[in-house]
Each structure stands twice: as C-alpha cells, then as structure tokens.
Amino acid sequence: MEDVLLPVLIVGMLFIGLPWLILHYLTRWKSNTGISQQDEVLLDELHELARRLDSRIETIERIVADENPTWKDSRIADHSEQRRALK
Known part of the structure; x- marks a missing residue:
C-alpha cells in the first residue's frame, strides 16, 4: 500500500500543488497595484x-x-x- 501511496502523493504535489502555489502568488502579485x-x-x-x-x-x-x-x-x-x- 505504501508503495502506491507515495508516488501518488508526489505526482499530486507536482502537478496540482506546485502549479496552484505558483498561480496563487502570481494572482496576489498582479492584484497588488500600489x-x-x-x-x-x-x-x-x-x-x-x-x-x-x-x-x-x-x-x-x-x-x-x-x-x-x-x-x-x-x-x-x-x-x-x-x-x-x-x-
């Protein structure tokens, strides 16, 4: 079970978590107009x-x-x- 869970978590973090984090801070940066x-x-x-x-x-x-x-x-x-x- 652990052999399957670890790769799923890593793939989820790479393809869901990381882009979400980058896009979140990009939108915060763009909304800060001054x-x-x-x-x-x-x-x-x-x-x-x-x-x-x-x-x-x-x-x-x-x-x-x-x-x-x-x-x-x-x-x-x-x-x-x-x-x-x-x-």
Missing part, C-alpha cells in the same frame, strides 16, 4: 504635518537668532560638518 486610497490619504497628512513642523522650526530659529546674534543655525552647522567629513 498603495491604497487610505495609505495615500495618510501619506498626504504626514507630508502636510512635516511641512508645518518645518515652518515652525524655521520660525523658532528666527526668533532665537534675533534674541541671540551669536547663535548659529544648527542645521547649517551640521550640514557644513557633513560636507567636511565627506571630503
């Missing part, structure tokens, strides 16, 4: 939040620069240090 509408809305909200935060940081830096003339913009200083490190 980001969903919900993800796109979230991305837009995050972009707007980042823009507003950047504006707030610039405002704070201008206020600090007005109050303390020797203060140096840390973003400019960090950028110059990175340039020197690359050279």
